[in-house]
Amino acid sequence: MARYRGPQTKIARKFGEPIFGPDKAFEHKNYPPGMHGNNRRRRKVSEYGTQLKEKQKVKYTYGVLEKQFRNLFKKAASHKGVTGTVLLQLLESxxxxxxxxxxxxxxxxxxxxxxxxxxxxxxxxxxxxxxxxxxxxxxxxxxxxxxxxxxxxxxxxxxxxxxxxxxxxxxxxxxxxxxxVPEREEIPENIKEQLIVELYSK
CATH class of the missing domain: 3.10.290.10 (RNA-binding S4 domain)
Incomplete structure (x- = not known):
C-alpha cells in the first residue's frame, strides 16, 4: 500500500472529524462522503469494523503505513506499560x-x-x-x-x-x-487506542 495522497477532506469526512487539522471544507460538509451524504441509511458497524476504523484513523492521522504500524504495535506490546498508551507515545515520538x-x-x-x-x-x-x-x-x-x-x-x-x-x-x-515522552492525557488526538489493542489481540 502506497502512502495516501488523495483528498484529505474526504478521509476526514469518513471518520467524522478533522484528523488532518483545521479544514474549512470539512466544517462545511462534516458528514460522510457520497451522493446520499448524511441521508444514507447506514448498517450497524460490527465490533471488528469499529476496531478497524479506529486503526485506519490513527494510520491516516500520523501518516503511517500498514507495515510500519504493525511493527510499532509489536514494539509497543513488548514494552512495559499499557500497550495502547505506549503505541501513541511511540507515534508521538x-x-x-x-x-x-x-x-x-x-x-x-x-x-x-x-x-x-x-x-x-x-x-x-x-x-x-x-x-x-x-x-x-x-x-x-x-x-x-x-x-x-x-x-x-x-x-x-x-x-x-x-x-x-x-x-x-x-x-x-x-x-x-x-x-x-507525553502522558496519555497530554496527547490531544481523539483516539480510542484500546480498540486497536483489541483488534490485534484477535
Whole structure:
C-alpha cells in the first residue's frame, strides 16, 4: 500500500472529524462522503469494523503505513506499560510528528517532507528519516540554510509550539527540545487506542 495522497477532506469526512487539522471544507460538509451524504441509511458497524476504523484513523492521522504500524504495535506490546498508551507515545515520538508539534511545519505531511528533504537537524546532525524516534533531551531544529524557507517561517508564526508541555521551543535559535515522552492525557488526538489493542489481540 502506497502512502495516501488523495483528498484529505474526504478521509476526514469518513471518520467524522478533522484528523488532518483545521479544514474549512470539512466544517462545511462534516458528514460522510457520497451522493446520499448524511441521508444514507447506514448498517450497524460490527465490533471488528469499529476496531478497524479506529486503526485506519490513527494510520491516516500520523501518516503511517500498514507495515510500519504493525511493527510499532509489536514494539509497543513488548514494552512495559499499557500497550495502547505506549503505541501513541511511540507515534508521538516520531521525528515528523515532533517537527509538526513544534510548529516548524503546518501539517504532519509537510513535516515529513521537510525531514525527507534534509531541512531538519537532531542534536546538530541532519536526519532525513521521518520515522526516526526522538528521545528525551534531543534538540530538534531547522538546518541553518533552511531557516528562511517560507513554509517554515509561515508555520512558526502560528505559535503552535507553545501548546504542548513535553516540548520546549527556543524562538531565537529556532530549535525545540523534546523534554519527555507525553502522558496519555497530554496527547490531544481523539483516539480510542484500546480498540486497536483489541483488534490485534484477535
Amino acid at each position: 516520531r521525528l515528523d510528528n515532533v517537527v509538526f508539534r513544534l510548529g516548524i511545519a503546518p501539517t504532519r505531511a509537510a513535516a515529513r517532507q521537510l525531514v525527507g528533504h534534509k531541512h531538519i537537524v537532531v542534536n546538530n546532525k541532519v536526519v532525513n528519516i521521518p520515522s526516526y524516534s526522538v528521545r528525551p533531551g534531543d534538540v530538534i531544529g531547522v538546518r541553518e540554510k533552511s531557516k528562511s524557507l517560507e513554509v517554515v517561517t509561515d508555520s512558526l508564526s502560528s505559535q503552535r509550539h507553545n501548546k504542548y508541555p513535553w516540548i520546549e521551543w527556543d524562538g531565537e535559535a529556532k530549535t525545540g527540545k523534546f523534554l519527555n
